[in-house]
Amino acid sequence: MPAVALWHCDEYTSAKLDPIVREALSLRPFSPGMRVLVKANMLAARAPEKCVATHPALVESVCRALLDLGCRPFIGDSPGIEPFPLVARVSGIAAVGEKLGVPVRELSRSTVCPPNARRVNRRLGLSADALEADAIVSLPKLKTHCQMQLTMAVKNLFGTVVGTRKAQWHYAVGLDRARFADVLIDILVSLPPVLSIVDGVWGMEGRGPGSGKPRFFGLIGASADAVALDAALAPMMGLPAENYAPLAAARARGIGDCELNGAEWRGDFDPGTRFENVDIPALDALSLMPRFMDKLGRALLASRPAQDESRCMQCGRCAAVCPAGALVLDGKKLRFDYSKCIRCYCCHEMCPFDAIVFHEGALMRVFKALGLARR
Ligand code: SF4
Ligand code: SF4
Known part of the structure; x- marks a missing residue:
């Protein structure tokens, strides 16, 4: 059974974040010399207080802890349309890279994934940098999403689809949210992160993922199983896990632990918490x-x-x-x-x-x- 860890965290300071991040990284073994992609959410060029991108303080804390473990982290994502250097600068993530001497790299090279019997879409092109990394630590932002209702650990991996190829997937699956969820699960089985650490100190509600309202949740969550982490977070946000399309797709295909029966809970945040009246876009x-x-x-x-x-x-x-x-x-x-x-x-x-x-x-x-x- 996976461990799912949830911690209270009320501010983006190194004093609050560092102990949590070190405990989160202890959920998985990291070896010296490992090239680790720190996959932040770098959707668009917005300042940290807009809560669109992963907060730079969390990115910094994770990179610093990986460096201390002897790993070779690099930070990366593929924004939707805006130039990557602009997104990196405005989100504050470029400054983290400069401060720590960690490369901040656009995931711009796409390559065809090796065959994988667990995928439903046989042909899938993903970031070559992500596929070549020894490990991925995914840092999603806890947000609502107009198309998928929520974006958390599983959805964050869609950023490894390079540039405009994201739009091609949207076009291919059209209105069908279940088919899009299958694409997300295909990405998960092709590029499973060794660890997901969700930034839910300040998240977003309403018209996310780019234009919603910042909302304080005071939470950091982590798990080696992205599905289990989403299964823990969805009901806290007010959406039954079975109604969240990526979890429904994962359950139907036997990927990850949707049920959380017997999950090992860690951290000081009660998993039975239900945030009040989170403004989640309704299904239509x-x-x-x-x-x-x-x-x-x-x-x-x-x-x-x-x-x-x-x-x-x-x-x-x-x-x-x-x-x-x-x-x-x-x-x-x-x-x-x-x-x-x-x-x-x-x-x-x-x-x-x-x-x-x-x-x-x-x-x-x-x-x-x-x-x-x-x-
Ligand atoms: S297909 Fe429709 S919803 Fe999608 S980007 Fe174009 S106008 Fe907007
Ligand atoms: S709707 Fe937004 S993205 Fe489109 S042209 Fe107007 S400001 Fe630009």
Whole structure:
């Protein structure tokens, strides 16, 4: 049974973080000389107080502890669209690398993963740097997510899909959240982190992963089993584990410990804690319709992205990232082609000004009124 550790942590200071991080690293053996990828969440160029990226103080604490163990850490991720040097600088993670002499590297080389019978998608391209590392320590940020509801240990690994290939996966699976969850589990079995340490001191609720509101949770969690860690965290955030798509996919395929029966709990944070009223984006069309209704559901159920003109700065990032070619910037107006839009919400995720809003589908409003929509 895996150990799942949860600790109280109320500030990003080395005095608070270092003892926790050392205990977290003791969950797995690390040998001198190991090249360890510290896979932070570096989604976009936002300052640490926006709670979009893993806090640099946690990244620093982990790298320092790995150096003390004789390892050779390097920090890496592949942001969605913004230039990696900008993301690294604004998130404060570049400064950590400079301070400790640890490389901060964009995961920019993609290579085809070796065959793996546990995958459902046979062909999968992931970061060559990640595949070549001796070990991965994953540092997810505890956040809500408009498409997947939550992003934690399993979802953080999607950053090892290089650059715009992320958008290709979104396009390939379309509206089907279960299929996207299968992609995430495929990544997990291809690149299992030896350890995940989730940054939940300050996390995010609402319209995550890029535009939600910072929220204090006061928590650091760790496990060698990313699935078990997510299974512990989802109900704390207010989402039953069985309703969280990556955990449902993991359970169906027998990957990781979703049940946590007999899990060894460590740390001083009560795993029975339930944070009050976390604002988790509700499931929409995807929880209600069978696969053959994809097109109809898209039109009638799923929320449509739209432009908030009062906030939009016409930077064009949303149009650049749209995997379906469903969005163009025409002067000051964004023109959406909803017949092409696959509701991946990458446009929302990448907008630095929170200028993509959602209009609920007409039938969804009816389902909600009837109490049929669920979390
Ligand atoms: S318009 Fe937005 S939600 Fe629709 S496909 Fe493009 S990026 Fe995805
Ligand atoms: S909606 Fe956001 S990303 Fe798109 S053009 Fe406007 S400010 Fe830029």
